[in-house]
Amino acid sequence: MNSTTVRGATIEYDDFGPSTGVPILLVHGHPFDRTLWAPQVTALTAAGYRVVAPDLRGYGRSSVTPGKVLLADFADDLAALLDHLGVERAVVGGVSMGGQITMEFQLRHPERVRALVLSDTSAPAETAEGKEFRNQLADRLLAEGMDGYAHEVIDKMLAAYNVTALPDVATRVLEMMCATDPRGAAAALRGRAERPDYRDVLAAVRAPVLVVVGADDVYTPVAQAESIRRLVPDSTLAVIEKAGHLPGVEQPERFNAALLEFLAARM
Template identity: 50%
Template sequence: MSAVKLNDITISYDDIGHGEDVLVLLHGHPFDRSMWRPQCDALGGKRWRLIVPDLRGYGESTVTPSTTTLDMLAHDVAALLDHLGIDAAVIGGLSMGGQIVMAFCHLYPQRVRGVVLAATFPQAETDDGKQVRNTMADRLLRDGMEGYAAEVLPRMVAPRTLAARPDIAAHVLGMMRGAHPIGAAAALRGRAERPCYDAVLSALPVPALIVVGDEDAFTTRADAERMHTLITGSTLVWMPGVGHMPNLEHADAFNAALESFLLTFGSAPT
């Protein structure tokens, strides 16, 4: 684990491998960088260098109050890449992490070699959704993460995962319980303000991998097809029996799709 102060906060991150080709992986809410452990184990030491941060407000990074927008999180990622001397990368994310990827593509299109969008969607938040997110933020600040984590676990992973893989369920539950309520609440308020990213996706000139589970309680088949249609030449992987955490619930299939996607890239530009 490494840490660096940037944008007036400290970002903790893993920097794995030494290849010229860089893959950045961004976790979802309310998780931390440990959710990408199976991908780090599978790709570590191979051609790709992996940069896996704890986002502002999560894990071992600085917790900031009030509102943390997707743009703020994208700026943090850019600052981390600057610190590491990385001009461009393939950037991937799950759920909120995928929406940060979209924000990054909007703000820093020249730094994006490709994208991985897992269990996410590009639509702006609805009025009802804004109210729900802000109400939940108030609840987390008042009551903490414990009740929320237990309540939402059955929506984060598929029923068969809960039954057959208690280790995965425990990992997901532990990340949620361990999240700081101030950081989680700030991110919820920020996501309530998110714009529609359809135009960003339709303008993407780079390869894209989209991965969605067919038992995802948050991302629908229509969402997946929407992104696939918007991004010319994208690859859509639909994973049966998988919920909102495809990289953990079916790590072997996810890793195979990711490695196949990464094989399409030539060496990083010099």
């Protein structure tokens, strides 16, 4: 594990694999940390790629910025981290909120993108109802902490059947959620509530894009992934069977196979 200060925040990150390998930047979702990507880090580095996986500000072991953190803040943090590492261009991939940060990165730093990986995410701007929900949830997390929320949503983060079928995975995901600092989670929720519409951004992407979704994702269903695929001129869709919102941890072998096939063909 490594640490650096970017834009006033201390960011903890992993940097694995050969320095000469194609760099891949992996962006976790809410409310997780970089260890969400452990199965992908193992597979990618074994295939010769360089993998950078940070804890976003407010998550994992990175420092907390209370109040509100916009997706633009996260994207600029990632660009600054790449600067620190001397990486000009990378494959950038994210899941859920991390996918939206990846789209924001494409908006703000398109010249740094070799390819995109968008897992279980959505492109439209937040709705009025969604904005109210996220701000109320932020208030709740600050007042109550993470535990109650984490246990309420575990059967949506994972496909409900995987909570019992994959108890070790469910435990690991719950532990990540419960360990998150409520101030960081709340700040991200308030910022995410103000996210813009990324559909025009996606339509303008000329880099190759892999769209991944769990077949039984209830947060961002297959139909949303298909809508992203239709928007992007050069895109591939992989539907991961027997998975929900986090196919990279629920079905890592299938997820990794789709990812490695895409990279081998396009990098």
